[in-house]
Amino acid sequence: MSETNRLLKRKNVWYYRRRVPLPLVSKVGKKFIQISLETSSLAEAKKRRTVRDLEWDTRFDAFENGGDDPVAGDVADKPEVPFVDLVRRYVDRIDHRSAHRLLADGPADLAEQRAMRMDNELELQALTTPDDPHVAEWVYHAERRMLADLDVAVADSLSASRSAEIVRRGLVEIARRKAARLHDDFSKKHFDHLFDPDRPMEVLFGELAKQHLAMKLEEAEANTQSSKWVEKVTAHVALIREIVGDKKPVSAIDFDESLRVRSVIAQLPSNRSKFYPKLSIEKAIQQGKKDGRATMAFITQTDYLRTFKDILDLGCLKRLLPNNPAATLQPLKKDQVALDKKRLPFSEEQVRSVLTSPFYHQCSPGASKPYSKPDRDWRFWLPLICALMGMRPLEVCQLLVGDIHKTPKGTDFIDVAETKDDDDENVKTLKTSASRRQIPIHPELLKIGFLNFVDGRRSMVGEKGRLFAHLKPDAHGNSASYPMKRFRDHFLPAAIKLQPRQSFYSFRHSFRDALRRCEAPASALKALGGWTEAKAVSDHYGTTHDPDHQAQWIAKVVYEGLDLGFLEGAY
Template sequence: MAQPFRSKTGIYQLRRKVPAELRQALGYEYKRSLGTRDPAEAKARFAEEWARSEAAFALARAQARGADVLTERDMQQLAARWFRSELKQLEATGDFASWLAEGTAWTVEQGSNGQEHVELTTLRQALDEDPEWDLSGKIRESVKRALAAGGIPVPTDRAKASRLEAVFKEHWLKLSDLAQERHSGNWTAQPTVLEDEPLSVETKAPSSRPPKLLELFESYAAEKVLNDGDTRAVRKTIGAYRATVEQFNGLFGEVAAREIGRDMVRDYRSALSQLPASGDGIRGLSAKQLIAKAESEGLPRVSPQTVRNKLRALSAVLSHGVRMGHLSENPVTASGIAKAAAKAAGKGAAAKRKRKDYSKKELKLIFSSPIFSDRGWSPPRADFGKAWFWMPLLMYYTGARREELAQLAVRDVKTGGEGELIPYLSILEAADEDEGRGVKTEGSRRQIPLHPDLIERGFTLYVASLPAEGQVFPMLKPNPAGFFGANFGKRWASYLRDEIKLHSSASPSHGFRHTFKTLCREVGIPEDVHDAITGHAGSGAVARDYGSMPLRRMAEEIRRYPSIASVIAEA
């Protein structure tokens, strides 16, 4: 989790690495001072500054997609804000001469002595007399500071950037004109700049009618797409959150978002815990009907984890309402109910599942089972082709997510590195490779070196036998939500449970990801290396977020990862 960074001066900062595609607009690093040396105060300010950084990143992404982030009026407004700030400081100091240029000099004779005088002119007059006089560097610096203060990305379109500099230049000249008036004693002259109003990208004042919860959700969903992109994962999250909001409305009616208080959130948590987890005929029933059915028929109730997840969904929407100025607080977090639900879910998870990774005995049972033996096993119902054999092996040897592997195209199996060519998997390294596929986060785009055992078992030969423009697992078809591995995951879970009688606390597919991390630690593979292989963000110093992990280094370390044969022998 991101935390305030303490600088050498002791003042805390927010520091975020900027993705490569946004660096032209935001620079290599997004850094803002929190203005305090107190850790507690820094944490409080950090949350607010983080929200501003999210808005800045969202604007930069929108600009990268071709959106017009700054209108002509916005440019005038930014320059007017800069003008008012500079004028306030200027009038406080009285140093008006600093905004004037030296003009004609003359000497006044006083007896045997002479006193030299210099005429002070405006910058506008100075430029008229000497067009080569260059203010561009100072103007660009003013533009840069004004954009940073407003969390606005630097325009990447050269024509737009030039126009913004021209607008600021005119305000520079206006400030010099006014400085001359003040210097000569005229305090009645007033600047002709725009009055302070929000930019088109800034939060507008809430309408007279407060938004309903569902309306607030629609605003939240639009912001999430803007921030995170219109990906399958984002659409899945939005769909789940919409269902939660509609269920909330089914319990309490279509209330205005600001009417949702702490008492209502407490009642919502109580109602959630009464919902049935399963049962015949529950599909299509309202929330109140579900609770009545669960009570009358004694149906099993939802888990504390489900209650926590639904509260998180509601909290995300309400937090958006706070950021947009519609709500004064998020009652889910302010009441402590979210924390209590998370604690209950943690206790429930601990009681239900002690391990998230497979034990070596469980791995032996899996990889000694019919799929990996010579007994000619064939799937009972679903024929996924070679995915039955290769998907579990890839999950074990790479720690990749099931969907990352299920969606692989043949062109994603590559060789690279300097000197000796290293076989590796490309997990959508570039965004333009997506083509209906996706990754969980931008940090999930990566290279994964292939373990020698995968090559010895014939994985690269298998891939070479496939059509160059096809999928690595052509029998895996995307479900309606666009996920290639969803149906395989269900059948794999059934195989473990019904075919080989494995009852593990590890998740059927994701358990391999936890196993990979466990075994990497066991053999001493450095954390930053196996984080790079699995696509996990580093949790150490800020410096870890800089640079990239070389493919050769990952390939060297992956050779230390235990082969399945050695695990089976040890179990």
């Protein structure tokens, strides 16, 4: 037989294609059976062909014998059941029938009982003897009967050798249960853990991954996570499902399978969906290597592995796995960049160059050619606020006029908080719970005229209006995406030479360095920057966010050589 007999390749995918016997065409409803084997590998296709051969041999036999097979099209029309569950059902059914027969027509005397025990012992001996010539035939016929009697389709495409081994174990289980009954031993309900009658039905990886994602999405909705976060989580789960395969039984995922998943993640090119959207994982890896594409970053690989682990953790909670085989796995290639070097701060010279660039001189009082484009306000205030107050870009871009307050003691501050009602027109989100804080406004910003700018906006839009009206949220609700793109592509490169791992967020890291230079305590780091430093239980009591108290530290945030006096009264 040709190695590609009953195999057809279309668009790099193998199909099972088989001619329907002419007398059966009217019953089957077609002249050919054609089913995707969902693989581009010929070796794997040949293994899956064996399963389909068994399936269709049985169905054709049923038609020839006058049976009423409900399949009038593809096997996919039948309910799909994992192969292990098929064997379990078969074992339970045959064992029940064997027990009933023994009860109804047991041995007449001791001699017959000994003979029955001997026959059973010989059967067990054959089933547990490697290469016994009879075993392969027994397994083949048992598998055919199984598929014919249970009227279902196989949900997972196991290799022929593995499916045969599961059937053999099932036959051994049947023989052992019969042997126990013949010896009046009723102490065990099963011998092989695979056929424990109390064991839950097999769950496929796709089902488990769907439940995991549903739980994540429910949590996201309850905690008002951004749509960008939701898309990210959804994409992570989708890739892991593609790597593992939806039809793989959860119980079949072991340490070796986990290593394979890690290996695939390590080889995937970065931005695969952008550069190779129509290629399978295997082809994308090959093409990425050929094109010299970089693989995914360490942190991205870590995120995908974490998703895989989380799905398997759910499997452990549902008692589908005894333990998580991926629990200790880390990306293959170690991270070459230290955690504190992931994003570098701007040097004091760079901060000085940006904040005294020609743009700011165009915004100074009495400028010969004042800057008057619509982006003036946010382009002016964003770098100043982030460098002198350490706020995240999104925290600044989503500010409302009503977020600027004054304490009873006279300290002006910005209240960084999320909106309470998702139905608010101007929704605000925070990165973490530690991001909720009240930051005293830097004295330099007060001199420049920040409060005058706020009062001007208040007279125009009221307390609930946006401070920066021209910044509109993107599809993910992020009002900082557009200004960050403009700073990245144009404004920052025009003012300074960016070094690797520097971006607009480097202002926030420069702010942290400035706090260190003035020896601000850890409580100030948390109160002003929203960084979580404290771990002691006592740190959760009392408040360190008092703007009156923290004003002393914000006033000490300075950059050597930076003189903003030329901007005083700009607003």
